[in-house]
Amino acid sequence: MSLRAKEYYRASSLEDAYNKLKENPKNVIVGGGLWLKKTGLEYHTIIDLSNLGLDQIKEDKDFIYVGSMVSLRDFENSPIINKLFNGVIAFGVREVMGPAFRNIATIGGSVYGRFPFSDVIAALLPLDVKVKLYPNQEMSLNDLVNYRGKLDGIIEQIIIRKEEGKAFFKKVKTTALDFPMINFSIVNRSGKNYIAIGSRPGVAALAYKAMEEADKGNYEKAAEIASQELQFLDSSNISKEYRIDLTKVYVLRGLKEVNE
Amino acid sequence: MKLRFYLNNVEVEYEIQPDEYLAQVLRRNGVLSIRIGCDESACGSCTVLVDDKPVLSCGLLAAKVEGKHVTTVEGIQEEANRLADYFGDEGADQCSFCSVGFALIVHALRKEYKNPTDEQIKDYIVGNICRCTGYQSQFKAIKAYLKEAK
């Protein structure tokens, strides 16, 4: 199974790409094209953003700007990203497949896809991250993840606020190349705790009540609350009960680690 | 559509379909060293280098390599032969379906890290699956090769 398309279009600007996208509901933006291949869907025109300079990571005093065409590999190797939260965010992304895969997969495709198993979204969700969509939308990563329906626009970049703190990331998987059975991303930034849990099997979500409890220093209670406030379900390779048990263990471990 | 790129430093022009992936295009044009294993970007046997970076050719749309340099095992023949000796010494090769992908990923590893740690080697080759051996022999062979090839 592979994607099918009649035409390939190399956009010359974001405006050009957007106009092309709007020309036909069967036109599609391609990031790395890895997931598009897996879907096996039929399109009219594949729109490639490779020539738009969106493969750069830049920073200023307060923010990091990651272009949507930055590969996962360039992201994880970026010294700017490695300075963030003791390198844990880069580590989370490094958990996806091997380097030859991550040289293709893009940040834009990983975020836009809102994949329930996504380690990339889980790693980023506890941070203050905005997603800039061309032509004129900016929303938090959390709003984007929870957005139901088809997103209008093209992801231009994600913007990460630089903050002080510590992070913990854990992907539970059966083999090195597996999709996660569940993933945990726990961050203490500017003194507050953030807990994201993904692949439950739903897409990563913040456990707000548990975060409140963690801010009071009650880590064990916070872990217990996290295991109750989010929805956990059975999958073919992991039971709901095991997901809940893992949540109690890793949320506690993560909170202890980031608050040490 | 027409696609132009450099294949092992020789400029080539192929007629491709807009939705074709690189592995298919290379094989159709006679580069049979490309092994398509899973065809789902999950096994590493179709690894090639694009502008010196390892990529899975079954997961990369062919149109994306326009103007770029694509290296297959033919482009690193000498190094692949030397690595094969180390694989032979350690019994790391049985059916050899994965060995082309291994040669290319190890070449890329050597370019990226001067003195890789064990962990870095494992992280780098993790995406290259071998269904015959237990990876220990390959790991030993690669380590020995990297020591010699410094």
Ligand SMILES: Cc1cc2nc3c(=O)[nH]c(=O)nc-3n(C[C@H](O)[C@H](O)[C@H](O)COP(=O)(O)OP(=O)(O)OC[C@H]3O[C@@H](n4cnc5c(N)ncnc54)[C@H](O)[C@@H]3O)c2cc1C
């Ligand atoms: C075999 C396999 C195993 C995987 N395992 C994991 C895993 O363990 N953990 C994990 O986190 N992820 C995993 N993934 C997902 C992977 O990491 C990528 O997130 C995914 O392939 C999408 O990246 P891409 O650049 O290839 O996107 P594409 O396939 O190009 O695009 C994905 C979607 O995003 C849209 N899109 C792309 N770029 C933009 C943009 N700039 N603006 C708007 N829309 C855009 C496309 O139209 C499409 O709908 C896996 C994927 C595969 C194929």
